[in-house]
Amino acid sequence: MWRNLESARYFVATITVVISLAAWVERTCAETAVDFDRQRITITLANEPPNLNSMETMDQTSGFVLAHVMEGLLQYDARGELAAGVAERWELRADGATFWLRRNARWSDGKPVTAHDFVFAWRRIVTPATASHYAGILFPIKNAQRISRGELPPTAMGVHATDDFRLDVEFERPCPYFLGLTAYFIYDPVREDFFNSRGPRYAAEAGDMIYNGAFTISRWVHGARMTLQKNPHYWNRAQVHLQQIDIPYFAIDPVSAYNLFKNENIALTILETEGLDDALARGYPMTRHRTGAMFYFEFNQRAGRATANRALRKAIQALLDPESMASRVVGVPGLLATESMFPHYLRGVQRTFREEYPPPVPVRSVPAARAWLAQAQIEMGAPLPTLILLTREDPRAAREAEYLQQLLQKGLGLQLRIERQNTKQRYAKMARGEFDIVLTGWGPDYDDPMTFGDVFASWNENNRGQYRNPAYDRWVEIANATADQAQRMHAFAQMQQLLIDDAPILPTYENSKVYVQHPRLQGVAHSVFGVDPDLRYARVLPERSLQNATR
Amino acid sequence: MIRYLLRRFVSSLVTIWFIATATFFAMHLVPGDPLSNEKAVAPEIRRNLELRYGLDKPVLQQYGIFIGNMLRGDFGISYTQQNRRVNDIIREHFPVSASLGVLALVIATFGSILFGAVSARYRDRWPDISIMLAVIIGISVPGFVIAALAQWAILALNLQLGFTLLPVAGWGSFAHMLVPALVLGLGTMAYMTRLMRSSMLDVAHADYLRTARAKGLKPARIFFRHHLRNALLPVVTVLGPAVAAITTGGFVVELIFAIPGLGRYFVQAVQQLDYTVIMGTTVFYGAFLVLMVLVVDVLYGVLDPRVSVARTGGR
Numbered sequence: 028m029w030r031n032l033e034s035a036r037y038f039v040a041t042i043t044v045v046i047s048l049a050a051w052v053e054r055t056c057a058e059t060a061v062d063f064d065r066q067r068i069t070i071t072l073a074n075e076p077p078n079l080n081s082m083e084t085m086d087q088t089s090g091f092v093l094a095h096v097m098e099g100l101l102q103y104d105a106r107g108e109l110a111a112g113v114a115e116r117w118e119l120r121a122d123g124a125t126f127w128l129r130r131n132a133r134w135s136d137g138k139p140v141t142a143h144d145f146v147f148a149w150r151r152i153v154t155p156a157t158a159s160h161y162a163g164i165l166f167p168i169k170n171a172q173r174i175s176r177g178e179l180p181p182t183a184m185g186v187h188a189t190d191d192f193r194l195d196v197e198f199e200r201p202c203p204y205f206l207g208l209t210a211y212f213i214y215d216p217v218r219e220d221f222f223n224s225r226g227p228r229y230a231a232e233a234g235d236m237i238y239n240g241a242f243t244i245s246r247w248v249h250g251a252r253m254t255l256q257k258n259p260h261y262w263n264r265a266q267v268h269l270q271q272i273d274i275p276y277f278a279i280d281p282v283s284a285y286n287l288f289k290n291e292n293i294a295l296t297i298l299e300t301e302g303l304d305d306a307l308a309r310g311y312p313m314t315r316h317r318t319g320a321m322f323y324f325e326f327n328q329r330a331g332r333a334t335a336n337r338a339l340r341k342a343i344q345a346l347l348d349p350e351s352m353a354s355r356v357v358g359v360p361g362l363l364a365t366e367s368m369f370p371h372y373l374r375g376v377q378r379t380f381r382e383e384y385p386p387p388v389p390v391r392s393v394p395a396a397r398a399w400l401a402q403a404q405i406e407m408g409a410p411l412p413t414l415i416l417l418t419r420e421d422p423r424a425a426r427e428a429e430y431l432q433q434l435l436q437k438g439l440g441l442q443l444r445i446e447r448q449n450t451k452q453r454y455a456k457m458a459r460g461e462f463d464i465v466l467t468g469w470g471p472d473y474d475d476p477m478t479f480g481d482v483f484a485s486w487n488e489n490n491r492g493q494y495r496n497p498a499y500d501r502w503v504e505i506a507n508a509t510a511d512q513a514q515r516m517h518a519f520a521q522m523q524q525l526l527i528d529d530a531p532i533l534p535t536y537e538n539s540k541v542y543v544q545h546p547r548l549q550g551v552a553h554s555v556f557g558v559d560p561d562l563r564y565a566r567v568l569p570e571r572s573l574q575n576a577t578r
Numbered sequence: 579m580i581r582y583l584l585r586r587f588v589s590s591l592v593t594i595w596f597i598a599t600a601t602f603f604a605m606h607l608v609p610g611d612p613l614s615n616e617k618a619v620a621p622e623i624r625r626n627l628e629l630r631y632g633l634d635k636p637v638l639q640q641y642g643i644f645i646g647n648m649l650r651g652d653f654g655i656s657y658t659q660q661n662r663r664v665n666d667i668i669r670e671h672f673p674v675s676a677s678l679g680v681l682a683l684v685i686a687t688f689g690s691i692l693f694g695a696v697s698a699r700y701r702d703r704w705p706d707i708s709i710m711l712a713v714i715i716g717i718s719v720p721g722f723v724i725a726a727l728a729q730w731a732i733l734a735l736n737l738q739l740g741f742t743l744l745p746v747a748g749w750g751s752f753a754h755m756l757v758p759a760l761v762l763g764l765g766t767m768a769y770m771t772r773l774m775r776s777s778m779l780d781v782a783h784a785d786y787l788r789t790a791r792a793k794g795l796k797p798a799r800i801f802f803r804h805h806l807r808n809a810l811l812p813v814v815t816v817l818g819p820a821v822a823a824i825t826t827g828g829f830v831v832e833l834i835f836a837i838p839g840l841g842r843y844f845v846q847a848v849q850q851l852d853y854t855v856i857m858g859t860t861v862f863y864g865a866f867l868v869l870m871v872l873v874v875d876v877l878y879g880v881l882d883p884r885v886s887v888a889r890t891g892g893r
Contacts, residue, residue, distance in 0.1 A: 071836070074846075077658045084660075085615065155622075158630035163620050176622045231661040249662075249670050250838025251749050276748045278836040282726065283747050286733045290746045451610035451851045458614065488618035 060294040060545045061567045067271040068294040068548060068567060071278045071287060075250055079230040081215040082152045085160045093212040094558035095255055095272070097240040100126050100145065100194070100209040103557025105550070105564040109206060109474070113140050113216065113239065114194075121201045121510040123169075123185070126209075128192040133260040134218060135238040142188035144216035150174075150181040152213060161213045164472060167202040201510035204475035207556060211473065215239075241267045241563040250277060268550070268566035288543055295544040295551065295560065300359060300423070303541065311543045315361035319555030320470035321370055321479065323534040324416075324431065325492045327463050333414065334463045334492075336407055340530040342399035343464075344389050346438045347431065353536040356430045357423060361539030368469075368483075368526050370537050372555060373476045375516045380476055384520035387527055393438055400439050413442040417462035420447045427466055427535075457491045465491060468538070474556050476519040477506060483522070483531060494531035586875070590868045597864035598857065602644060605856055606637055612657040612851040631657065631853075644857065653858030658850050664858035667843055672862070674749065675832070675839035679825035681755055682763035686820070689767045690813065694774020695806055701779065709771065716768025725761045725834040732757060747836040758835045762828050766820050770813055777809040784808070818874025822867040 061068050076089040081097060084090070102112035114126040132140040152159045153174045166172045169185025185197030198205070208214060221237045222229050230236045233247040238258055245256035255272040258264065276293070278284040284296040285306075298306055298313070306313060324347070326334040333339055349364035363371060367386035375383040404411065414435070418428045428445045435441040443464075448456060457465055469489075471478040481487055484503045485495045499522060506518035526532060542560065544551060547568045552561035613627050628634040632643065647654060653664035697709040732744045745754050781787065782805065790800045829841030840859060847855035 078660045080661060155626045156630070158623070158626040160615065160619055160623065160627070162623050162626075166620075172620075172622070175620075175626065227655075228661055235661075248838075249667075250674075250842070275750070276836040277838070278747055279842075280834050280836075283729060283834050283836060286729055286746050287748075290733055290736050290742060292742075292746060292748075449849055451612070451614055451849070452608070453610075454614040454616070455610035458618065488620065491618075 060288075060291045061547045063547070063567045063569045065271065066269050066567055067273060068269060068545075068562070068565070069273045069275060069292060070562075071276040071284050071293050071296060072253075072274055073277065073279045073284075075247075075253065075277050079236060079244075081212050081230075082148055082157065082217060083159050084212070090212050091558055092244070092253070092255075093215065093240075094561065095240060095242045095563060096236075096238045096244060096258075097212065097215040098132075098261075099211070099214045099216070100128075101206055102210050103554045103561070105552045105561070107552065107554030107557060109210060112210065114209075117206065119203070119206060121198075123195065123197040124205055125196070126194040128194065129262060130192060131262045132239060133262065134221075135243045135258055135260055137260055138218075139191070140216055140218075140239050141191040142194040143191070144218050145194055145214075146186050146188050147219040147222070148215065148217040149186050150184050151217070153184060154181045159213070164208065164211060164213050167198055167200065167205060167208070169197040169199045171199065200507055203510045203512060203515070204473050204477065207474035210557065242272065251275075267563060269562060272562060285543070291545075294548045295542050298541045298543055300357075302543075303360070306543050312546050313541055313543055314551070314553070315539055315541045316553035316559060317361060317363060317370075317372070317555070318470070318538045318540055318559065319370060319372065320468050320538040321365070321368060321534060322466075322468040322536055322538060323368070323532045325465050325467055325532045326494075326530070327460055327465070327492045328495070328531065329460045329493050332460075332463055333407065333411055336403050337529060338399050338403035338406055339411070340533075341389075342396045342403060342439060343435065344530045344533055345391055345396035345399055346393070346434050347533050347535070348391060349533075349535045352427065352430065356426050357536070359423075359539055360541055363537040363539070365534050365537055366527065367523050368479050368532065368534055369476050369519060369523055370471075370479070373479075374474070376512050380516060380519060383516060384523060386523055389527055389530075396438055400441075411441060413444050414463040415461075416443050416445050417453060417456055417465040418445060418447055419453065419466065420449060424466055431464075458488075460491070460493065467491070471555065476516070477503075480506065480519050480522050483526065492531055494529070496525060496529060499525050499529075583876075586872055590865075590872060593868050594861065594865050598645070598648060598861050599641075601857060601860045602641055603637075605851070605853060606640075608851065610851055612853050648857075648861065653861070654854040656847075656855050657852040658847075658855070664854050667855060668840060668858060668862050671838055671840040671843055674837060675828055675841055676825055678755055678759055678762060678828055678831070678837065678839060679821065681759035682824050682828075683766070683817070683821060684763075685760055686763035686767035686770060686824070687813075687817070689763070690770035690774050691806075691810070693767075693771045694813075695778055695809075697771065697775045698778030698782070698809075699801075706775075710775075713768045713771050716764050717772075721761065721765060722830045722834065724764060725758075725831050728757050728761050729834060747834070749835075749837050754835075754837075758828075758831045758837060762824060762831045766824055770816065770820070773816065774809065774813050777812045778805065781805055781809045815874065815878065818870045818877075822870045825866070 059069065072088055072091065074088050076092045077086055078084040078089050079092060081093055084093070098112045100112055100114040100117070101109055104110035113128055113132045115129040117124060117126045128140065128142055130139065134140060149165060149168070151157055153162050153165055153171045155175060155177045162175050170179050170183045173179045174181050174184055185199070187195045189195050196205070216239065218237055225235045228235050233244040236244065238244070241258060241261050241263070242255040243258045244253060246252065246254040253274040255274070257267055257270050261267065276287060278287060281297065281299045282301065284293070285298065285302045287293045288296045326340050328335045349366060353362040353364040365371070366388055367381065369380055371379060371381050373380040377383070416428055416431060418424045425447070432443040432445060435443050446462070456462060457467070469479060469482055481503050482489050483494050483499060484490065485500050502518040502521045506515045509515060540559070548565060549568055550565040552564060553559045554561060611633070613624065613631070613633065632640060651665070656662050656664055656667060659667070693709050697706045700706045729746060733746055736742050736744065736746070744757055748754050787800065787804055790804050828839055829845045831837065832839040832842040843855060844859040844863070847859060
């Protein structure tokens with residue numbers, strides 16, 4: 028009897044272990060990359076969105092989530108083209124714009140999105156007490172900058188709701204790119220009554236936010252998980268196929284994210300150079316996308332810096348070949364080597380700006396570089412000091428910095444000291460001018476060459492090298508003063524020319540990202556000014572797993 | 579005893595105040611500021627931001643405000659997550675780090691007792707040599723390498739099996755904790771194994787063991803009741819610092835396995851110069867460490883009657 032009891036115990040124990048193991052497997056398998064029946068996908072983000080309050084936020088992760096749960100007057104569609112959003116039609120003038128809102132645009136509680144929701148958000152952004160980082164993006168609107176300085180009350184802003192569905196905007200100065208601005212998340216509507224009911228906790232949790240985009244946030248466990256659910260009140264819901272986007276991981280380490288992809292836990296992820304060969308060998312489907320950001324070396328032209336000397340900058344320009352930088356040094360597929368600060372996709376009058384005004388190519392040879400260097404030495408007298416190159420801490424930046432170091436040493440006998448700094452310390456050193464050369468970049472804020480052009484105006488805080496050229500400033504002012512695109516593009520062409528002649532910066536490449544993507548996930552869009560990746564129009568195709576597709 | 583505890587409590591408060599003050603000024607001495615970003619902002623926006631965060635005031639005044647708020651138990655609002663209070667961040671994410679840490683500690687303790695005992699029992703024979711080799715690896719290989727290798731091994735196993743036996747990353751079930759906890763506890767386990775082994779060898783020559791053998795007790799009984807039990811004490815004494823080290827040192831594991839622990843927020847706060855989160859987490863971790871040391875000191879007396887806390891305490 029005792030023996031039987033003992034074996035019965037063993038039996039029960041074994042069953043328990045088997046059941047719990049099965050439950051375990053069941054649970055951990057629940058996170059599948061794609062699910063056709065439920066039209067559900069799983070993805071990862073590097074971080075949880077730090078701040079989903081569209082009026083104050085500024086980072087990419089928050090921008091990604093906001094683009095999926097909110098919608099502005101206009102938006103970027105699946106092809107990356109500007110399209111109707113909450114506004115169904117609009118009129119752009121030299122002195123302002125009018126937007127007519129669609130009557131079926133609704134918040135996630137069913138109430139209509141009205142012109143007042145835009146007026147409330149925009150006024151609040153430029154209110155000094157809000158202290159919004161990106162308030163400057165609203166400065167084309169009349170009086171916005173003066174409100175931000177505290178000189179005028181927020182009600183003086185040039186934006187008015189003529190009725191519930193008509194929004195009138197007055198400009199401070201001509202703004203031919205204003206339509207593109209309204210697609211940017213900072214221009215999203217916020218409903219006053221809801222915002223006031225949440226106060227400082229607005230957008231801190233899933234329930235502290237109200238949505239008017241393709242999805243809503245149905246669940247948010249800080250740091251651990253976020254779930255986006257299709258918004259049944261979204262006016263364009265017929266075009267949205269995915270029912271759910273699950274984000275059960277915030278994996279900041281790209282290798283971890285790639286491992287999750289290989290384990291079929293997530294449907295897509297960005298590949299770093301380290302994962303590229305492996306993904307190629309496994310035959311995973313890949314897509315690449317140009318992010319629109321420009322990378323370049325910037326020279327410090329403050330008094331007393333050797334790099335304030337134009338001949339020295341020209342000598343380095345004559346050595347640095349963007350092509351070998353993009354293809355040999357960095358080696359991410361899809362990088363576009365460039366001579367110009369103005370990227371290839373910017374629109375000109377008829378075609379792209381770059382097709383209308385191809386950038387001049389500087390003379391590039393070792394003898395030319397040495398001739399410039401000889402001139403620099405005559406002009407400066409004293410022997411050239413060791414130059415300081417300020418750069419980021421990541422492996423890619425290290426490769427780029429070492430490449431320049433070698434180039435200067437071999438080609439010109441110049442010594443370059445590489446100084447790697449963590450983000451905030453690097454910004455501080457850039458702002459204070461503690462560098463000779465800095466490896467940096469610029470991403471566009473709106474769809475117009477001005478987003479790149481005015482960076483080097485003498486008054487711009489982002490002109491870290493303090494390049495000062497009255498001729499350059501004048502061209503920026505001319506382009507700012509008119510809505511005539513032919514005149515404006517001519518001005519940008521002059522800026523492009525000056526940036527190559529004076530060499531305050533040495534552009535290297537337009538950045539690119541490579542994604543691995545589950546073969547059953549289709550319709551993922553990537554756009555420079557919209558969101559990347561854009562999952563609003565994505566769908567899951569029926570059966571055919573990643574394993575089958577690759578074997 | 580009560581007088582001793584009171585004295586220790588006061589000195590703990592002074593320690594925490596010192597940690598807070600040193601961190602506050604060190605943080606302000608680091609170049610860079612929490613408001614700087616990839617894109618510089620117009621001067622008027624910059625001024626509005628400084629006003630909002632009180633950065634327009636002199637540092638000493640900021641320090642006074644900080645100490646005042648700290649005494650009320652309020653660490654303010656994060657710079658990067660502008661609608662989240664630092665107290666909420668600690669409250670929501672410390673339990674994650676703590677539960678991972680406890681599991682890691684359990685694994686480390688039992689593993690080290692087992693391996694330490696085995697290694698001492700088979701001294702200079704192959705089990706001892708192989709365990710000591712593993713210990714050297716465990717101590718000298720950095721955590722991020724072991725974490726990355728462990729993740730790679732899970733992935734290889736899952737792909738081999740054709741289903742997910744162990745999750746590659748993430749949080750939410752016991753299965754998610756298992757490998758990260760093992761990786762997290764590995765360093766401590768290696769260290770404690772060595773301690774256990776030498777403690778076992780020390781005890782091996784004790785008089786009471788010779789007596790036990792002379793009495794003709796069974797070897798198994800001698801080993802478990804007399805040898806192992808007495809060798810455990812030194813291992814128990816390092817548990818306190820080990821708890822603190824494991825619960826606070828998990829950020830690499832948290833990053834690689836995408837675990838929403840406090841360590842990750844702490845490290846990112848330092849990188850982002852998120853002043854309020856840096857202060858909140860440092861003071862919290864500091865207080866936690868001080869508390870752990872106090873608890874262990876009190877436990878000494880309970881575990882080993884030869885140590886009298888009340889009389890020798892404070893030295």
